[in-house]
Amino acid sequence: MIYKGKRAGLDYITFSDVDRIHECLSRPEVYRFLASPWRLRTRERTRKRIEALLESTDRVGFKIVDLSTGENAGVVTLSRINYRVGRAEIGYRICPRHRGKGLATEGVKLMLKHAFEVLNLNLVYAQVKEPNVASQRVLIKNGFKLVGRIPQYTIVPGYGRVALLIFAITRDSFLSGA
């Protein structure tokens, strides 16, 4: 385990995680609010995405482990990492049956530690569709501030046209706990 919290830990993703990640995260209730909800979520696509992640130089991803069972409960990623200016976008997903236990909140907290204390980034931001209230809670509980809103940004199945919210946290506010 790379990072260990009270309920969640972060560990490297490997090819042995493909089936679990696919089974868990390729469901409509998981990808509804993510980019391209219309895309086919096949096992092959999951494998390719993991391969791309492992080979990428501007993305980092960990699996979120539920420490009470040892199971892989989700993933958290930093993408579009720009080391020159110290910026990255955070994303996260938790399998439906592991939700509501604080795993995303703690997984994000551990990833912020990695971003600011290990990668020495200066800013982490997140893009959230407005109806995705659970995701906004995860960010707010981690000290992110709402910094922007683009109305009618995209279409989410079942919700119609929705706004995009931008949340951000700086290294200074993370380290000072503000």
Ligand SMILES: CC(C)(COP(=O)(O)OP(=O)(O)OC[C@H]1O[C@@H](n2cnc3c(N)ncnc32)[C@H](O)[C@@H]1OP(=O)(O)O)[C@@H](O)C(=O)NCCC(=O)NCCS
């Ligand atoms: C968003 C997501 C990662 C949250 O995972 P989780 O492990 O259940 O999150 P946590 O338990 O740490 O916290 C969830 C918070 O949202 C709240 N919440 C959950 N569903 C909610 C809802 N429908 N309305 C309002 N609040 C809700 C919970 O009460 C909790 O807040 P609290 O601690 O203040 O009570 C998970 O729902 C998910 O994977 N969603 C699909 C993928 C996704 O949207 N990712 C984010 C893209 S920006």
